[in-house]
Amino acid sequence: xxxxxxxxxxxxxVEVAADLSQEVFWNKFIGFIEANDWTFGGGINExxxxxxxxxxxxxxxxxxxx
Numbered sequence: 371x372x373x374x375x376x377x378x379x380x381x382x383x384v385e386v387a388a389d390l391s392q393e394v395f396w397n398k399f400i401g402f403i404e405a406n407d408w409t410f411g412g413g414i415n416e417x418x419x420x421x422x423x424x425x426x427x428x429x430x431x432x433x434x435x436x
Contacts, residue, residue: 383417392416 386395396414403410416423422430 380412 384395384399392414400410417433418429420433422433424430
């Protein structure tokens, strides 16, 4: 039997409450994906006030400067 699959590429942002951590969001997102027997390949970036947040918590580059 041939397992026919397809993929959707996601490009966008999800706006959440300011007190929601990236870790909690990621766990809920991946939980949703896995609950539907799907897989996800990709990553996550935190954005605050239009700036990517570096791993040390400082502001990185502006999102529209790409």
